[in-house]
Amino acid sequence: MSRNAGKLLLAALLLAGGAPVRAADLYIICNSQVSLDEADVRELFLGEKQFAGALKLVPVDNSAAQRLFLGRVLNMSAERYSVTWVKKSFRDGINPPGVVGSDAEALASVRRTPGACSYITTPPTTGVAVVGRL
């Protein structure tokens, strides 16, 4: 009886945990040497900010989470983002961010590259600084 009750309780907990469909969290991550605020992140990915003190910043786009990032942080469409960087590049000679294809690649890139920042949807473990969570 107690075992059945336990199973029922476990099933109820699982259902309760999964019932409301949550939008994915977005984690803005940077190399551990970097210290930025949310406004800086926006400027970084629009090409308006390239340095944090003496450290050259390296934005890295993560195509797996880009739609979420563009909507929540930059508040622009992918097309507009692309055009923004074309103009930035043409006007100021700044190349657009490099692109990786997954959270794992984004994490590896940020861990390895001084000044790098990116965004992922899986909770980061160690080795990176979480600048923001949205």
Added chain:
Amino acid sequence: MRTTNYAPAMCARAWLGAVLATGLGLTPAARAAEDDKARIAELEQKLDESLKMIRELSHKVDALEAREAQRTGAAAAPAAAAAAAAVPAGAAPVTPAVATAPGSAAIAGPAAPADTAARVTQLEETVSQMAANAPQHPEDRGLAMHGFADVGAGTHNAQFPQYQGADIAELDFFLTPQLGAHTRALFELNFEVGANGDVGVDLERAQIGYQFSDALTVWLGRFHTPYGYYNTAFHHGQWIAISLRRPRFIEFEDHGGTMPAHTVGLWLTGSQRLGDQKLTYDAWIGNSQRITGGTLDMNNAGVPRGSVMFGGNVGLLMSGALDGLKVGVDAFQTRIENQDVAPPYFTQVQSYGTYAVYDTDRWEDIAELHFFRNTDLTGHTGQHDSHAGFVQLGYRAGRFTPYARYEKGSFDQSDPYFAAQTDGNSYDREALGLRFDIDLSSALKMELAQTRFTDRYVTSYGEALLQYAIRF
């Protein structure tokens, strides 16, 4: 006292109950044994499922390792293949006991997960290394080269109204080699059709710079003179602009522009955050221009008589409710030599300007106004005042962007600076246009315009223009 002897009846009932319970398997001992059996069966089932998952993971690890070994040509490939071959297909890759006797897996179980975990960890490291190598250092990416091109047709040539029909306008390459964390470079090489129909080549921008910080970048070379907004926001690739062409008075020099669009010299630029706003600033000094063949020339090789142009531009980029709005002022001074007359004529040109831009997802609205106070240094005709400006409104509606522009140049014709230029006559122009983005890299633009010349020769003409512009 009388007693009742219940013992035999109770005994019988107890035996009956025991028989019944035993038959139904409900004795406490039987119940416990049944529970244990069920539990064991359940555990065995779970173990079978786990073993199956381990086998599947192991196969995947083997496949990934083999692929990695193929890619790197490492010696580990044969070892991995040998290890894989040693494991019977369908069996857990660790101990035969697990594969042959599930019931005894409780003994051999811990060895399988540990070995697989180690291999998965190794695989993770390999994938991390592969991923880390994928985005290369910017200096290792090679040369980033992009370009623009546009062709057109119309009742007049958009830049040279004396022509009609189809035209090839330009093919523009720009290169932005990444040379380090601080060194920047930008080169813009433009193949364009000139007023005589010939294709000429211009090194429109050739600037090498050093970025100290976001607050300061120093450029040396040939750059777009940073007055107003339009001249540094839009360069030679027409795809990048909403409109089909530049306002007439700020056209490039070889297209009849009356302001020095290019400077060869030194340019300091940067920005600083001021609370929620952003302050932008530019300061430059460079070779004075000259007038030759009725057009301005930027003296790429230097100036023979040491004249300089210098100027500055300060802007404020708003945020919050005014996000997208930028306002600013600019000024420059230069000494222009008119080499079309002998002896050459000199004019001191002073320009003061103001501008406002509202650039959002929906709107791109630009307004500029420039005042000129020029001094005739040779003919002693004194000072001459002129002005020019434009207002352009553009509304982004999906792939369609309609725009409207009004521009006016009111140039004192007794001012030797404007009088010497072929297109230095006063005018005004209204234009209505539509840009259609075929895709992210190409656009069709159509424009209807009416231009009126109000001095030198008073005339007007209408235009219907088409442009196909691309970027790559």
